[in-house]
Amino acid sequence: MMEYGYYPGCSLTGSAKRLDQGVRQLCKKLGHSLTEIPDWNCCGALEYGDRNELVSISGENLEKARGMCKEIVVPCPACYKNLKDADPDRSFNILSPLELLSTGNLSQIEQKRDLKGQVFFPYYGCLLMRPEENSIKNRNIMEDVISVFGGDVDGEKMKDRCCGGNQLFLNKWATEKLSTLILGKTKGTVVVFCPFCHMAMQTFAVGRKVIYLTDLLLYVMGENKSL
């Protein structure tokens, strides 16, 4: 049982509400409590050319969290990167929900279903993996999760390629080409953790399901009826 601060980020209040609900539900199941940083503001995403401005916008959230918590759970990979960049001294422990998972604590959860006979493509995209100093600690955690519950894993070589998600509303042909490239070289249900990747993959996948890892875990725990 741990108590964490929680920074949902803008997209998790809207288009990625599903990820927000999944993370909250999953943490509850794992016995963790999440307390939202009061009046958190946007992290600036990838929209600012002025690094000082970006760090200042993101850093404001850390000021708001100061004295309240040391460990902050940040599901969106863009927010995760920006909050880490705003905290070069590492006075906070910025965590992706993926970093709350381990094969150890997964084997303790009450398993209602397994993933036997199903193929999954765990897709991390960019910002959980790069820049390296901001990367999640276990870069195979999604594979570990899928394997623990008996699922088959595909697409190792494509797991950290770019879907072009942040070009979707600027140059959609570019996103289509990049996402299609990844989809064409992999098979099975696409398992993501990034709202950008979810939207890009969902838009261009044909006959393939695109889910968040939280959907998969909640299915295994008997919460979601189907994948």
Place this chain on the structure above:
Amino acid sequence: MNKRDHEIVFKHTGYRREDFSVCLGCKICASVCTVNDLTLNVNPQELLMKLFVGEKIEEDHPLVRYCTSCYRCTAACPWQIRIPEVVRAVKESLGMESRFEKAFKRSLDIWGRVYEPFVVAMTALDLLKGGYIKYMPKWMGYAGFHLPHKVKRLKPSNASKGSNPSEEGRS
């Protein structure tokens, strides 16, 4: 893009001119660049060199237009130079931001958060003209209604903020 714009790029990224002198010209950034998956033949190293020697960067540079901020170049670079952030600063100094990007920042200025319905409304014409309507059936799962929430900011927004760039550069 003139000399003054180059200075703005250095100021905004926190890099100093001499930070790019270490570039070995290995072009490993070009070999991993996602923009080259779009067969656009870009070389990020060439952009760094232009900034280093103070050469003009053309406005329709495909790297500036299409960089996806994937950081594959940074991960491969022997000096871990954050080229996407340099590209982003160049894009802004060239005034190449799209209506979508401007709406995003405007929302942040108004509410302190990105309110997606506002961004959609501000870019509705582009979405219509750009042929995005056909994706609507696939996007139904993203729809949902919530009112914007205005947050208290600790610092004034950019419009009223004086510039206070870091003098130290990057480590």
